[in-house]
Amino acid sequence: MxxxxxxxxxxxxxxxxxxxxxxxxxxxxxxxxxxxxxxxxxxxxxxxxxxxxxxxxxxxxxxxxxxxxxxxxxxxxxxxxxxxxxxxxxxxxxxxxxxxxxxxxxxxxxxxxxxxxxxxxxxxGHPDLRRLIRHEHWPKGTHPLKKDFPWDRTLGRQQGDYRFRHIEGEGVFEVPVGPIHAGIIEPGHFRFSVAGEPIMQLEVRHFWKHRGIEKLFEQQRLADAVPLAERVSGDTTIGHSLAYCQAVETLLRVDVPRRARYLRSLFLELERLHNHLGDVGAICNDTAYALAHAHCGRMKERIMQLNDRVTGSRFLRDTMTVGGVTRDITAQQRGEIVDVLDQIEKDFSELESIIFANASLTDRLETTGVLTERIAWDHGVIGVVGRASGIDQDVRRDRPFAAYDEIRPKVALYRYGDVRARLRVRMDEIHDSIRLIREIRLKLPDGPTAGEPGHEPRPGDWALSAVEGWRGEILYFIMAGEDGRIHRCKVRDPSFVNWPAIQWAVVGNIIPDFPLINKSFNLSYAGNDL
Amino acid sequence: MFRILKKSIKTGVVTGQHPAAQPAEGSTPEAREKARPFRRSLAVREVDTGSCNACEMEMNALANPIYDVERFGVHIAASPRHADALVVTGPVTFNMERALHDVYKQTPDPKIVIALGDCAVNCGVFKGSYGVTGPVDRHVPVDLRIPGCPPRPAEILKALEELRASRQSTEK
The missing domain is CATH 3.30.460.80 (NADH:ubiquinone oxidoreductase Nqo5 subunit)
Structure with missing residues (x-):
């Protein structure tokens, strides 16, 4: 059924x-x-x-x-x-x-x-009613998404404390980490309870970067909010802006031309490529294998420079617009893209065999940070992390958008749910993205790159959209307000779903492996905190 | 082993293979004076106070073999107590305000503060929101501003170079 x-x-x-x-x-x-x-x-x-x-x-x-x-x-x-x-x-x-x-x-x-x-x-009946987004210093009664709460209100401060889940016993210690970390990463707080080295419990406390994005959307008009969507999570510029555009297009009943849909897939795959390459390198780096990190950093940089040449932005910004895309890609540029990717695929394949020939590296990756299929399913885990734990889900296949009804992705699926499986999913997806881009180059149809709105949405009309970003399924719910304004915009980055699951994946592992496990999830803080 | 060597030889030296940056708007003479002690070595602590993560990615890119910022004596410190400069990104959220003040206090003098990216400079698209209390210079004194959303790694390099360049001829 x-x-x-x-x-x-x-x-x-x-x-x-x-x-x-x-x-x-x-x-x-x-x-x-x-x-x-x-x-x-x-x-x-x-x-x-x-x-x-x-x-x-x-x-x-x-x-x-x-x-x-x-x-x-x-x-x-x-x-x-x-x-x-x-x-x-x-x-x-x-x-x-x-x-x-x-x-x-x-x-x-x-x-x-x-x-x-x-x-x-x-x-x-909720078992845990502690504050989540509003940290302890937020005054009582501030609920920003209520319509009577002004978007630009200056918040006062109050005294308060946050109670972490607490384990007591002989030899049990708590290790606080963050919000500011040692590397160049986003802020978040991790509280470990450990007995010796193994982790008994991890509590993730986030929302340090809460900028009030959903309220900011409500101040904008449907056609104008693409730049804000691009900045929900900067590394997922295309994923978020595309999901936003699709929801608005459903509301405005825009027919997106085929050429624009192909170009959207192209940009989305380029974004997946540079992020996955960075992640493969970073996972290796967290086992102190700097060689792979340097090679991956080099390949990632090549793709970002390619993005810059082709679209004028290393992050592919300002390419999406409601109705289509803002930039066409010439035949010459398509040739350049495929040439660069051909070289990178060869380069990356050589690196893969070097990585897996290294026993001390694979030893760190295997059986580390296991997220079982059962826990993954219970928490609704999605995206790369889900596919490494046997959750067979990919929006590109399940609910085709952009050009994915005509160019079908191969879904990478692994069952072990350890760091190695998450690395393998990314590696497989790198190859598949390159294959998809080659296919796009061959099949790219001619035609316009943007469609016109055919309908004025009534206040209260809404639409949902889903996009498989490089981390996983991005969801947008947009409800229209008066005069083409946004009444409500719910943004869901895959990180919001996957963060609680990491608390389970680390149990029983040692603290020095946490950075590695965290990197293998590589979740967004900005997209989670909104 | 041979595979690794072969790969390294085949790859060769890639450092510096990036497009040149546009000339940035210059740093002030006061900032350059403040940066004097750090001309040969600059330890940087990056603090994210609510950015979208794009600025962090570009900061990370500085460490890759193409930009290799360490050749200019710039390295990333793991703690503010080891830092000469704070690089602050993002519009300073209501939740990160306190952490920013703390990290500023923890950084030993003399120190410089660099606001990286449009959000740190003027809050960018997040300006005015209830969740944002920035920009950075509302909270801590800023010596150098590097605008851009996000600034390219080459532009960051250029701005750092500009800040630390010796200009004996003009200064004396």
Whole structure:
């Protein structure tokens, strides 16, 4: 089964009392559920063997000033085909309580804490209601995504403390790391409980970089917010701007020309390439194998210089626009791209055989930081990390966007879930990206590079979009407001889902291996903290 | 072993294989005076106060074999206590404000502060948000600004070189 509309019909049969309305928006079945029945319905959806719904996104919308209500929405991906099914529930302005689904679905944990911080809606029955985004010095009652909260408010400070999960016992120590780290990386705090060298527990405390991006989106018009989307996570410029553009295009009913869709795939694969090359080098570097790091750094730099020559930006910025792309790529440039990539593929293949001939290196990689398939599934882990743990998911194949309905990626899948598996996924994807770019060069159709909007969205219309960025599935939910403005924009970087999982992958490993495990996940802090 | 040697020989020296940077807007004479003690060696601590990570990637690129910033005596310190210069990126978020003040206090004098990227210079696209309290010079005194979103590694190199160049003829 797992056809989403059949699943929706099944839920309606099973829970006639709980479901108060059904609809279908842009092909996604949508069920409205009574607030106190939500845990019952999602539990069924999550555990029934032929549905196996995994939570993709959980977010809230403040409908004021149009309507005095909040809405909490749950997006599920069903079984193998990963069709979407949307559940939602309405909350009145006064009630402000909804039933937590975290006791049934681990993956909901951070989402519900986020909703509590940003909207002041309280998930009843949530096992951990500590603040997530609002650190202890934020004043009480500040919930930035409520519509009556001014976007440019200056926040005061209050005294407060944050209680870390605490393990007590003889010889148990806590090791705090961060927010400022020794390398050139983003800020985040890690609190280890150790007995000797092995890690008993890790608590990740993030959101140091919270810049209020979702609120900033609400100050912008639909057509103008691409530069902001590019800066959600700078290393995923194309992933985020493409996901944003696709959602807006659904709202504006823009038909994106085929040539533009091919060029979007080209840019997305170039972005995947330079990031994966950097990661392969960085993983080797964290085992002190500087040689591979130097070679990968060189290859990554070549691709970034290529990006710069072709688009005028090393990060491929300003290439996406609502309706298509801003830059065309000439036949000569396409030739140059493929020439450089041919050389890099040969170069990289030689490096791969050097890397795997090194026993002391592979010894560090194997069985380190194992994330089992079961834990990965429970937490809804996606992207490179998921595929290294046997989660067979890739938006490019499951829900083709850009040109991926015509050029099919090969999905790299490994089962061991250790650092080596995550390295292998990246290596395979480097080869596959180069193959895809060659295919794009051959098949690139002629035509315009941008389409025109065909529709003015009404306030309250919304759209969802998904893009397989180099880290994994990026989701955008955009709801239109008055006069082409954005009413709500929910951004979900894959890092937000995968960060909690790292807490499980490190248990039992030694602290010196943590940087290696962390690098093999290589999650974004900026995209997570928003 | 032979494979590694063969690879190294085949690759050759790649340092310096990058396009030249556009001339940057110069550093002030005060900043150059402050940078005097660091002309031969500069230990840099990078502090991210809410950037999108692009500036960090370009800082990391400085250490790759193509830019190899160490040949100019610039190296990355692991702790602010070992640093001569703080390179601050990002618009200074409400949550990172305190960490920035701490790290500034921990850095021994004499020190210079470099604001790297548009966000650090003027908050960039995040200007005005409730979550942002920057730019950097609202919190700590800034000696050198390197604009760009993000500035290219060659531009960062150029700005550092400019700052530390000896200009005996003009100064005396």
């Amino acid at each position: 797992a056809d989403a509309s059949a699943a929706a019909a099944l839920l309606k049969r099973e829970f006639p009392e709980a479901i108060v309305g059904t609809a279908s928006i842009h092909g996604t079945p949508w069920l409205r559920v009574r607030t106190n029945q939500v845990p019952l319905v999602v539990h069924y959806l999550h555990t029934k063997p032929d549905l196996r719904g995994s939570l993709s996104l959980l977010w809230a919308v403040d409908h004021r000033p149009r309507e005095a209500r909040y809405e909490v929405l749950y997006l599920f991906a069903l079984a193998e085909r990963r069709d979407w099914l949307l559940l939602s529930t309405d909350l009145s302005d006064e009630a402000r309580l909804f039933k937590s689904i975290t006791p049934h679905i681990h993956a909901a944990q951070w989402y519900e804490r986020e909703i509590r911080d940003m909207f002041g809606l309280i998930p009843q």
